[in-house]
Amino acid sequence: MAxxxxxxxxYGKALVELADxxxxxxxxxxDLAAATKTxxxxxxxxxxxxxxxxxxxxxxxxxxxLALSGKIPFASSFAMFAAGRSYEQVRNSIxxxxxxxxxxxxxxxxxxxxxxxxxQCCEDFALMRVIPGMTVICPADDVxxxxxVEAAINHNGPVYxxxxxxxxxxxxxxxxxxxxxxxxVLKDGADVAIIAxxxxxxxxxxAAEMLKAEGIDAAVINxxxxxxxxxxxxxxxxxxxxxxxxxxxxSVIGGLGSxxxxxLSETCPTPVLKVGVNDEFGRSGxxxxxxxxxxxxxxxxxxxxxxxxxxx
Numbered sequence: 672m673a674x675x676x677x678x679x680x681x682y683g684k685a686l687v688e689l690a691d692x693x694x695x696x697x698x699x700x701x702d703l704a705a706a707t708k709t710x711x712x713x714x715x716x717x718x719x720x721x722x723x724x725x726x727x728x729x730x731x732x733x734x735x736x737l738a739l740s741g742k743i744p745f746a747s748s749f750a751m752f753a754a755g756r757s758y759e760q761v762r763n764s765i766x767x768x769x770x771x772x773x774x775x776x777x778x779x780x781x782x783x784x785x786x787x788x789x790x791q792c793c794e795d796f797a798l799m800r801v802i803p804g805m806t807v808i809c810p811a812d813d814v815x816x817x818x819x820v821e822a823a824i825n826h827n828g829p830v831y832x833x834x835x836x837x838x839x840x841x842x843x844x845x846x847x848x849x850x851x852x853x854x855x856v857l858k859d860g861a862d863v864a865i866i867a868x869x870x871x872x873x874x875x876x877x878a879a880e881m882l883k884a885e886g887i888d889a890a891v892i893n894x895x896x897x898x899x900x901x902x903x904x905x906x907x908x909x910x911x912x913x914x915x916x917x918x919x920x921x922s923v924i925g926g927l928g929s930x931x932x933x934x935l936s937e938t939c940p941t942p943v944l945k946v947g948v949n950d951e952f953g954r955s956g957x958x959x960x961x962x963x964x965x966x967x968x969x970x971x972x973x974x975x976x977x978x979x980x981x982x983x
Contacts (some may be wrong), residue, residue: 674813675838678787678869681816682834683708686745687715688817691822695741697842699734701727701748706836707777709747727752730802731760731772738770743824746772750779750833754795765829766802773823774799774831777905780920781948781965782837782870782958791953794908797925799831800898807898809833809919809927811872812841815895820850824850833869835920837958842893854901859892864908864915868927871918871946874962877969882976889976900930902938907944909941914979916944918972920962923947942982944975 684711690696697722704710713720721866723730728746734746746753753776754761779905781791785862806826810816816834823830830851842857857872858879867875872893879889890908894901909915915935918927928945935941962968 675840676813677808677836677838678813678816678834679708679836681813682710682775682777682820682832685817685820686712689821689824690716690719693743695743696824697721697737697742699723699730699744699746700732701725701752703748706749707747707775716757717932725937727757731757731763734772735764735768735770738772744772745775747775747777749790750776750795751790751791754798754831755792755946757840758798762802766805769826769828770830774829776831777834778836779833780835780869781953781961782835782920784836784958784961785955787955788952789842793922793948793953794925795831795833795922796897796919796921797890800925800930804828805898806830806896808896809869810838810849810895811869811893812843814841814845814847815849816845818847819895822849822851822983835870835969839870842872842876849895852896852899854892854894854896854904856890857893858889858891860888861912862888862914863979864890864912865918865972865976866892866905866915866927866931867893867918868897869920871920871967874967874969875918875972878976881969881973888973894927897927897930898960900934905931905934906939909935909939914942916946916972916976916979917928918946918967920967921947921950926944929955939983940964942979946972946975
């Protein structure tokens with residue numbers, strides 16, 4: 672694993688890098704351009720940047736109108752505001768008419784850190800998953816984040832992309848090609864499969880090394896697209912390993928773990944244990960310490976994987 676980069680940085684850079692290639696790309700923000708990193712795009716293309724002020728609901732409506740006029744708008748804000756505060760507008764103005772809006776939601780999960788529970792959105796996967804036709808993506812690193820932005824541009828329909836505040840290791844090589852609805856196998860294994868996304872992917876890789884020292888051969892699968900889920904890959908490793916652990920910086924209710932469990936319950940009933948936030952609000956503190964406190968670090972994933980193996 673190479674240099675650590677926050678995926679919100681990758682988001683800002685990708686928008687700038689792709690601007691010349693996609694001339695109908697426009698970016699909206701709700702007075703958070705410095706934090707979401709869309710300020711990079713504002714500086715490079717001020718005529719294609721719209722600061723909607725602290726009015727996220729209005730921003731979603733503006734984005735819908737721009738999409739209907741032929742633009743490809745990226746509406747940007749913190750996940751808590753993009754998915755939470757603006758839920759009705761996302762549902763009714765973007766999801767219901769299935770307009771081509773991309774939502775760039777940064778600062779997702781508890782690794783927002785010292786901003787505390789009010790800003791630590793651990794419910795956004797669940798909220799966005801349930802909107803018909805909404806694609807939901809949480810990339811693991813810089814390479815995947817940049818690829819996900821371009822994939823979203825080329826996808827016809829609403830897309831919710833979640834990016835993080837905390838710098839994370841790069842787990843993919845530069846030649847990695849992100850595809851919506853496709854997971855990637857980062858490490859093969861036969862005893863248990865750890866299916867993760869976002870910041871949890873690097874933690875899962877570390878957990879696999881811990882398990883290896885104890886004689887457990889763990890596979891690690893990066894499942895950046897939560898919806899549509901790569902069911903074929905999930906099914907393959909459910910059959911191969913006979914036990915699954917999901918890991919996400921999100922509530923254990925309604926996110927990646929729920930998507931995997933729902934799929935396997937209908938296709939191949941398999942023990943599935945979830946690593947995530949356990950039906951509680953976050954707390955203020957340093958990001959890395961919060962991962963440990965809430966049981967989202969490598970040690971917690973390894974412990975859960977051992978429990979899953981015992982259930983086989």
